[in-house]
Amino acid sequence: MNRVAARACTHFDSPLGRMLVAATDDGVAGIWFVGQKHGPDSSGWREDPTHPMLQEAIAQLRAYFDGSRTHFTLPLDLRHGTSFQQSVWQALLAIPAGATSTYAELGRRLGRPQAARAVGAAVGRNPVSIVVPCHRVLGTGGALTGYAGGIERKVALLRLEGALAH
Numbered sequence: 265m266n267r268v269a270a271r272a273c274t275h276f277d278s279p280l281g282r283m284l285v286a287a288t289d290d291g292v293a294g295i296w297f298v299g300q301k302h303g304p305d306s307s308g309w310r311e312d313p314t315h316p317m318l319q320e321a322i323a324q325l326r327a328y329f330d331g332s333r334t335h336f337t338l339p340l341d342l343r344h345g346t347s348f349q350q351s352v353w354q355a356l357l358a359i360p361a362g363a364t365s366t367y368a369e370l371g372r373r374l375g376r377p378q379a380a381r382a383v384g385a386a387v388g389r390n391p392v393s394i395v396v397p398c399h400r401v402l403g404t405g406g407a408l409t410g411y412a413g414g415i416e417r418k419v420a421l422l423r424l425e426g427a428l429a430h
Contacts, residue, residue, distance in 0.1 A: 272312040276322045279329050280417045283393075287317035291339035294391045295321065297413040302389050321395075328394065334361035334425065336395045344391065352386035359400045361425045366402055388412055394421065 271293065273286040278297075286294035286309060296303050312318065320338060327333035342350050355373055359365050367380040367387065374383070390398040393413060399421040403409035411418035422428040 271309040272315040272318060273309045274311060274313040274315070274318045274322070276325060278325065280413075280420055283325075285318050285321050285325075287315060287321065288341045289317075290343075291341035292317060292321045292392055292395065293341040293344065295325070295393045295395060296391070297393065297417065300393075300414070301412040303412075304391070325394065329424070331424070338395060340392060340396070342392070342396075345386070345389065348382065349386040349389060352383055353390055353392075353396050356387065356390065356396050356398055356401070359397055361397075362427050364400045364402050364406070364422070364427050366404060366406075368404065370401065384410060400425075400427065 271286060271288055273284055273294075275298070276283045276285050280297070282298040284294065284296050284298055284304065285292070286304065294304050317339070324333060324336050324338060328336070342353050345353065351374055352370065355370050367384045368377070370387070371377050371379040371383045376382070387398045387401050388410060390396050390412075393399075399411055399413075399418045408415055408418060419428060
């Protein structure tokens with residue numbers, strides 16, 4: 265059975281800018297910086313800052329930004345991507361805080377060593393910024409390429425996690 269889960273959203277003012285946080289009854293479905301590339305179409309979502317999943321997501325984001333949390337324990341609802349995108353997003357979850365990977369490395373891990381560009385496109389469409397750590401993926405040779413929320417935010421997140429020197 266393919267049921268449509270109720271969708272709720274709210275906003276969160278992070279140290280790096282305003283964010284839209286979205287959830288279904290199955291898990292967190294989106295965390296985006298307002299105005300970022302590949303942002304959501306939130307039509308049909310109800311604004312509900314009291315939704316328990318949204319409250320937990322914001323509590324964990326606050327702890328992440330204040331440095332007391334490096335790992336998230338939120339249920340995720342990633343079903344809105346293609347199967348390839350979902351596999352890339354799952355691979356991102358395996359990159360620990362303080363570490364980085366490259367698009368080519370992710371492609372190799374997924375058994376698609378020639379798919380760095382496709383991996384990059386899937387990483388760029390990650391709907392759950394920070395929790396699904398797309399900011400931990402670098403270009404060849406450690407280049408700080410691509411981040412839908414902006415390179416400045418990518419640098420700030422990597423510095424917060426200790427993956428880049430201040």
